[in-house]
Amino acid sequence: MLYALLCALCVCAVHAHQHKHQTEPAEVKPAAPLTHSVSGTFRGSWMETRRGRRFQAYRGIRYAEPPVGALRFQPPKLKLQYEGVVDASEEGPACPLPAPPTYYVAEDCLTVNVYTPILNSTKPLPVIFFIHPGGFYAMTGRSDLAGPHYLLDRDVVLVTINYRIGSLGFMSTGDAYAPGNNGMKDQVAALKWVQRNIAAFGGDPNLVTITGCSAGSISVILHMISPMAKGLFHRGIAMSASPVSKEVEAITHQRHLAVRQAQILNCPTENSSVIVDCLMTKPWKELGDSLPKFWEFGEGDPVGLWGPVVEPDFGQERYLPINPLVAIKEGKMHTVPLIVSQTTDEFFWKAFPVLQNETLLKTMNEEWERVAPISFILPKKNRGAAVQKLKEVYLKGKKLTNDKQSEKALGQLYGDSVVGFGVHRLANLMCRHSKHPVWYSEFAYIGNNSHYEDSHGKPQGAAHHDDLLYLFTLSYRFPVISLDSKHSHVVDEMTALWYNFARYGDPNPRGDTPELGKLSWPAMTAADRRYLHRGQQLEVRQNMFEDRYKIWDDLYPIQY
Incomplete structure (x- = not known):
């Protein structure tokens, strides 16, 4: 059961034959594409979308110096210049996490993938920047978990990233030894890399949409609050998680996780200095593989372990200097047009390992x-x-x-406790306090595949992450949705919504996305809490699950 859970949360369902050097199926293609940016020259490869459109892929580009040796547990150092021609033709490694021995994992993992269509357009394209899910301790931005083959049928540049996860990215001892948030600072470094380099790949640095699911969704919202991320993006899509939920007090450290990590790896725990010094000597694989030993009940509870903290001031550049709830309510944030969403059945599958x-x-x-x-x-x-x-x-x-x-x-x-209520709280806060419109949506579609399938391989709901199946190819586990599939229209509709939003800051159709028909999806307001229900059709409904969430609002009251 532990292995099955890691398959769901990490990348352990990756086929054993996948190696560092796996590429697209061999076929005769022209010379590898080259791109010259202010930072250097990159050699990429060719890929093809599900509709047969050829595009350029530049994978495994380091956006920061390798966070190894003395740079472990340190903020990232942005890579400004590259020597020679950078080989960006193959996938880089996942950051340390539990994975099969054949899967490419390394501590030197701060890489970016850039996918760009071949266009003769002189107009730069909107950029979609995707922050992967995985609870801040699992998954990656590699193309087997965030494949570009659907979105690149649209005129967008797609960027996916790796950032440090688990203790390597989020250890916070509550003092200067490990103030926390290095994984979030990695994301900021990647956003800065995009600002510096993306024009060379055909992208518009003034039209960047940050998107993320689960841990990535929390990241999107926190970037609107962090002074470090200000001005680096222009729209946001937050799917299935929120940094504001039941806990209203600011969390300034997760020292208990640092102590637990030390205990797991036989390090002393008397003070932060000895914890950090000892963990500096441990192989990255031992740190990455230790995830299961943090669970306290069964094989996977609590779902939430590491995460961003409100950083006390020890003289460092602080990613998050303020409680997110306070920041939102007091308008101390740099808001952008925002889509907030959740799935109908979020973490429902967590019931089965317990009951069975x-x-x-x-x-x-x-x-x-x-x-x-x-x-x-x-x-x-x-x-x-x-x-x-x-x-x-x-x-x-x-x-x-x-x-x-x-x-x-x-x-x-x-589902309600891990994701749903927090997303409800986020949408209701943001629609009141953001200077920009907020759209709210529920993903209720059940196709051939799901992140939870029963013993017969049949989906049982619209589970956590299932919306990603229609935005990205997830070849580590799921087949491509072919053009003749009865679910193909969902890919067209989901990518159309993102394409419109990335261009206009509004997901509604403007004429060149006929798959959306006459959709009129209103922004959410405090008085009119309408949302888009993505079921068999697209339809606008009102007051998502509010009868269920009232119990949570009563238990953990705030003034909205």
Whole structure:
């Protein structure tokens, strides 16, 4: 079961034959494309979209100096100049994480992939910058997890990135030894690289849309608050996660995770100095592979481990100097037009490993007061009341059993607590306090594939990450959606919405995206909380799941 969970959250479903040097199927192609930017010359490769459009791919380009040796646990150093011709024809490594032995992983992983169509246009193209999901501890921006073959049928330049994850990217001890947020500073360095270089790849540095799912969604919102990211982007798409949720107090460190990492690798834990010094000597693979040892219940709870923190001032450049909730409510942010979304069934699949394992089921039932705060990521404040109220509302006060009723109840509780309520809170805050319009949407479409499929390979809902299936090719696990598939129209509609938004800061059609028909998707306001429901069709609805989220608003009240 542990292996299965890593498949869902990491890249462990990657086929064993994938190596560093895997490329597109061999065929006769013209000479490799070359691009000259102010920083250097890059040799790329050719790829083809699902509609047969050829485009240029530049992969594995270092955007920062390798974060190895003395630079481990340090902020990134932006790469300004390259010697000779940079070979950007093959995929770079994933940042350290649990993966099969054949998968390309390395600590020297701060790379960017750039995909650009072949156009004779003199007009620069909008740039879509994608920040991968994975809980700040898994997944990558490599093309097997964020493939360009759908979006590059549109006239956009796509950029995907790797950033440091887990302890290597987010260790925060609450003092100057590890202030935190290096993974977020990596993302900022990549955005600066784009500003400096993207014009050479046909992209418009003044038209950058930052997009992200899950951990990437949290990142998108925090970039609107961080002084380090100001001016580096112009629109945002935040899918399935929020930095504002149940916890209203600012988190300034995650020292407990630094101590746990030290314990796992047999390091002393008396103070930050000895923790950092010892971890500096450990092989990156041991750090990356240690993820499963952080879980406290079953194989995957809590879902939330490392993350960005509000950095105390130790004289360093601070990525996040203010509580995100305060920043949003007081307008201390550089907002841009924003799309916020979630899927209908977010983390519903988390119910199955619990209900189908007698030991876990017994433990959750008998030790609900201990386990619920771990599994549903509940703040310390008001915890006793919350644990009881959630059992009463979601489980009707009953014990869990391995049946359909418990599956639905526990699945919904996981989904609402891990993702849904936070996204609801984010949309309602941003539509009140942003200087720009905010569009809200629900992804409810169920196709042939899903990130949760039953034992017969059949999707059971619109799960966490499932919207990505229609925006990117995820060849590590899923087939390409062919043009003759009955689900092909969803790819066309999803990419059309992103294309319009990247160009205009408004997802609605302007005439050259006929697949959207006469869609009229209104921006959300406090008084008129309409949203786009992406089910079998595109339709506008009102007040997404607000009856369910009222319990959470009552347990964790704020003034919106």
